[in-house]
Amino acid sequence: MEQELKTIYEVQLIETKIMESEKKRVLAPKKIEDMNKELEELRARAEKEKAVIDELEKERRKKEKELDSEKDKIKKIEAKLYDVKTNKEYQALLKEIEMAKEANDRTEEDIIVLMERVEDLKNEYATLAEHLKKRENEIKKEKEIIEKDLLSIDKTLAELRKEKENLLSIVSDEIKRIYATLIEKRGGLAVVNVKNGVCLGCYMNIPPQLFIEVTKNNSLITCPSCNRIFYYREDN
Numbered sequence: 084m085e086q087e088l089k090t091i092y093e094v095q096l097i098e099t100k101i102m103e104s105e106k107k108r109v110l111a112p113k114k115i116e117d118m119n120k121e122l123e124e125l126r127a128r129a130e131k132e133k134a135v136i137d138e139l140e141k142e143r144r145k146k147e148k149e150l151d152s153e154k155d156k157i158k159k160i161e162a163k164l165y166d167v168k169t170n171k172e173y174q175a176l177l178k179e180i181e182m183a184k185e186a187n188d189r190t191e192e193d194i195i196v197l198m199e200r201v202e203d204l205k206n207e208y209a210t211l212a213e214h215l216k217k218r219e220n221e222i223k224k225e226k227e228i229i230e231k232d233l234l235s236i237d238k239t240l241a242e243l244r245k246e247k248e249n250l251l252s253i254v255s256d257e258i259k260r261i262y263a264t265l266i267e268k269r270g271g272l273a274v275v276n277v278k279n280g281v282c283l284g285c286y287m288n289i290p291p292q293l294f295i296e297v298t299k300n301n302s303l304i305t306c307p308s309c310n311r312i313f314y315y316r317e318d319n
């Protein structure tokens with residue numbers, strides 16, 4: 084019986100590896116998809132930020148042009164001051180110049196605000212671009228690892244299944260049946276160790292007398308709480 088218990092325990096170890104590999108294979112496309120999505124989102128964000136920067140710079144150039152043409156206009160009005168005939172006309176021109184200058188001051192302020200905003204956005208953009216580049220490199224490497232893993236996973240699974248069959252062939256039909264039922268009903272974990280009187284399948288305490296029996300490994304004992312098969316090993 085001890086050999087049989089040891090064998091079914093080994094079957095369990097292989098079963099766990101099989102499940103991990105299968106999970107990996109199922110999750111791999113999703114993982115790749117998530118990483119692609121992450122990059123897409125980062126790229127879209129970078130593009131959007133770039134578009135805002137371009138827009139604000141366009142706006143700034145427009146305002147600078149406006150300012151230049153307004154300054155020219157003021158010069159022309161100032162030139163007219165020498166030609167005026169009446170004080171009323173003179174005052175009117177002065178008023179016009181004053182108003183134009185005030186408008187220009189506001190435009191200049193707007194230009195400064197735009198420049199500051201663009202500078203902030205450019206810094207943000209640089210940080211984002213750097214992050215994007217870093218993630219592109221990381222994801223490229225991660226994808227390569229996943230793809231490499233996937234290439235060998237089918238071979239690994241076939242080997243593990245063969246090994247499992249070989250081991251099961253030397254186990255009694257009764258234990259095989261109990262094992263299969265437990266695998267199905269207990270989330271793929273049918274054989275467990277007991278540590279300090281605690282079942283490592285359900286983490287419930289088992290009676291001390293039962294624990295002593297379990298450590299002998301010479302009979303089929305199952306957990307009173309979760310029904311899993313006990314196989315005692317000192318190391319874990």
Ligand SMILES: [Zn+2]
Pocket residue numbers: 282283284285286287306307308309310311
């Ligand atoms: Zn248990």
